[in-house]
Amino acid sequence: MRYEAPDTIKAAVGLLSKAKGTSRILAGGTDLLVQMRSGMIEPDLVVDIKSIPGMREIVAEKGGFRIGAAVSGAELEEHGKVGKMWPGVVEATNLIGSTQIQGRATMVGNLCNASPAADSVPAMIAAGATARVVGPKRTRDVPVEDIAKAPGKTSLAKGEFVASIFLPKAPARTGSAYLRFIPRTEMDIAVVGAGIAMTLNAKGVITAAKVSLGAVAARALVVEECAKAIIGSTLDDAALDRLAAAASAAAKPISDKRGTVDFRIKVAGVLARRAAVIAYDRARG
């Protein structure tokens, strides 16, 4: 195993492209070191991207924010402005693990680990986030929902990695929220997660919405029916019932050590409803 800490994207891409065997990116390391420790993976090359300029920065861009791949959850929270615009995204990221994990874990790592239960992913999807993928051939911007393919598998090609996440400017009267269910109060993997973002008109009618569910399928789901259920409403009880029903209907979970199929289906609806109420309140300001 080799450890490299290049100081340019080009050098990092070069290392990854040429590498034989298994190579991994190191940013926060909170998934990578666990996988190495358990013997799940034995990388031949680890590329630490934290020395690359920009990786640990959050910069304003086109009214939104570009968040470097090595920005930790704690740094994201302390930034303040991102959380003001996209509270759902920041809250979701901050739910990952403990204070200690927050000191290291990144949104991009959460995304590229490709766990169906990743907390930040449904929230990013709801916010319309894109991932900037750098690689040997070109740089491309990809909707976050297109990165994870299946548990542990991404759409990234050899030599490619995600260098940053872009959160677009939130339109006026936009609110977002993310809720998850865990058996304890902390330190658990989501049994179900629900991310939602919505925009209202001046009368409080929802004009746009995006809803994403985590841990109820092989990857985070974008549920159009959930959005349809509330667009055009003022989030009255009937709209909330439709939303919950649509979320439960979309959930295609499995039973495992963390939860059962029935439980996940039911709670997907409960969380979608609760998250919508929070997001709506935030949108109204």
Added chain:
Amino acid sequence: MSAVHVSTNINGDDVEFVCRPDESLLDVLRDRLGMTGSKEGCGTGDCGACSVELDGRLVCSCLVMGAEVGGHKIETIEGMAQGDKLHPLQQKFLEHAALQCGICTPGFLVAARNLLERNNDPTETEVRYWLAGNLCRCTGYDKIVRAVLDTAKDMRKAAAKSSAKKASAKKPAAKKKAAPKKTAKKGARHAA
């Protein structure tokens, strides 16, 4: 496996070591540098017994590679007491009997200090969520939380005293940098 040569700073001292890339910072601290105060309870970031500060940020040293700490500053439990003077948290842990077996204690102390440096007036809920990544199986957490809250109280008293002293000396009051109150989040965000 190619070894990596690392120059870093631990508890204020410059330290150099050589490690394999598959060694965690915790492995390096314990096995190469003989600093066994940080404990391995899980090796997967789930227990917090290996808590250290990396550039002032609370982290699990089992989830940091030894190879990546070059040029950074690390604070461990071994650097907490100043000479023979215990840190107020260490003193309060003793007085409150906030430890039974003691294996989790270094991690709790490092984590609690990191909290109080940011926020010397945390609520019980804030303390509990900040320390949720530190597992203790002996105490049920009660006396640990009390010790942290009691230390915070003393710190506030000491701060008030010193600012009163300064005011009475008619010196311009030092501009106190508002500590980011950033622990309230966790209690509030569990609406689910």
Added chain:
Amino acid sequence: MPLDANTPDLRTEFKSVGTRPNRPDGVDKVTGRARFGADFALPGQLTGLILRSPHAHAKIKSIDTSAAEALPGVKAVITYKDIPEQEGCDKDVLVNIMARGTALYDGHAVAAVAAVDASVARKALKLIKVDYKVLKHVTDVDEAMKPDAPVLHPGRFEPVDFSTLENAAHVSGKEERKTATRAHSNIAGRYVFGHGDPDKGFKQADIIVEHEFKTEATHQGYIEPHACTASVSSDGMAELWVCTQGPFMVRDVCASLLGMDVSRLRVTPSEIGGGFGGKTTVFIEPVALALSRKAGKPVKVVMSRSEVFRATGPTSSASMWVKIGAKKDGTFVAADAVLKYQGGAFPGSPVEMGAMCAFACYDLKNVRIVGYDVVTNRPKQAAYRAPGAPMSAFAVEGVIGEIADKLGIDAIDIRLKNAAKEGTVSSYGPTFGPVGLVETLEAAKAHKNYKVKLGKNQGRGVASGFWFNFAGNTCVSINLNVDGTLALALGTVDIGGSRASMCLMAAEELGISYEDVRAIIADTSSLGYNDISEGSRVTFSSGLATIKAVRDLKVKMCGRAAKIWGIPEDAVKWENGAAHPAGSNAGNFPPLSIKEIAAQASATGGPLAGHYEINAEGAGPSFATHVCDVEVDPDTGAMKVLRYLVVQDAGKAIHPSYVEGQFQGGAVQGIGWVLNEEYFYGKDGTLQNAGFLDYRIPVCSDVPMIDTVIVEVPNPGHPYGVRGVGETSIVPPLACVANAVSDAIGVRARTLPMSPPKVLAALEGVAASKA
């Protein structure tokens, strides 16, 4: 010498005892200086790692270690062949530390390596080729008792003929008779306790409640994984540094397994990072010694967290049936129970103790408990805090909660009506001496928590619990230093502050300052044999021996004073840290302080020391009553513990802070057991949650402050009235929380853990039945 006049058998006035000084080992523990199991290192030591079975049950056809042995840096590879069976050794322990022909559970050790570093050792493990033939497995206790279940130990346990036994219908449903027809079984033992005639008793009942209950296995969850460093010399002398609750046990068992003279093995206990019963046996210790013996170098073995879960001892899972009959006024007229505990791959589940504890809180005229010890393809269970008692209490206290509800009687009142007290013939045989259950119930009822008004979806639960407390073999030495301070050598590992308690008792007995006594935990070559630190025995037994050793020393010190004064020894008494003439007839001498006596020790006959050795008895049981309030989220089944109260009899609290700590810690372990902790097995019999992420012990934000009340009903078996307090606190919480949930939402959980999916499913069941 009139010592007894100053030290009555039961002391009630104290100066040091009952205060809360800092513990003597405290500074080392808050500065990171204390050395725990994995903190020990020897020059030139190797890293030992263990290869473990990935199968729940498999025949080991062959093990090829040649490639591993050939790897540069590998210094020893061992299999069971390197640990040949010795005459008289415990065969189950031998098989558990290294599989011999059959892997009996996921995680069962199969081979081990010692190499120059962890990296090489890991590679070597991968090079060991094991040819397995996977066998059918069974992990559930009820399944294991069925006639068609795979048999773990063919030829070992005779089938049980249930047709001739009482309660048989509740053992395994309709299958019980078939079990008798097969050749061998997984039933390793059967235990019966009780008195009177339950069948007759039930005929007098106005109300009878009976239910089946199940609890899943839970792990002690100590934060420190097992660790040891072994060094065996070519002349057969060996040393072992290890985190254990019982260094003498480790020494004797390892010597027996490895065919060594006990005198050749010296075991030094490290500081111990939690045990809760889980470190009362050996796992890696004999393996490390065998590796060191073969490699000729020191070998350190440290378990990973995953190994701790897969291959050390969790407690049993249990399947139970409990039936209680009561009069309308709440008087219990009869009680009956069947308990089935699986103890993993070997006999020894704590079902016998579970059966003895089940009804121990109550004064019952007609009671019967039958317990079955069952083997399954799981790791060999080890003791876990009040072994066996929390499960049976969960069932019994749950049924009592339901009876109280149905009769409209207050949960504490119904327990007061039936509570065991002095003179009660216990359900397991002995007649109780002075015990404190009634006092705990009364204190709980008077506590402010019992009066707090509850809101929507909130509920309150009550449960009581019992633990015997152990005593046993104990040996203590106390040495007077030249300056009058004292060195106290104990043989019981300090697992939660016991050195502080011993120093307090020694200081009390001598009439000197707590700071003048320092306690150490001795190694096995420096002190006589001591039983394991288990069964809540340490403060009682080592405390008793400390007091008696001090009394021995006091006699000797009075003797020296007599010599100095030239008066008879029996004319000297000990008071307030000094020798005094016993009366005016003895002479008019100024008192000789302990410092003065120490300074003259050499001139008056040599060093001064006190000793005491005993196989102690009279531990005196400890009863507790817990009260808890919960709130349930009816949409998700999530539960929050709002308030929790522990009231327990400590006899006499030597260091109240550490007594409270035992109450609080036990309660929170119990809360984890009832809410989320469980051994989760896949269909293939492998453990799915071998880590702290998915084996969910309570985190700091999961629990409230744990309120405590220390009740003190002195135990006549101890000079200061001490009762052990470590274990009873985990007995009531399972039922206490379950009863609170029932009060909150009307759902009675009878299967643990009552995780949110189960609670939600039950809630929906209630809603459906109402619709």
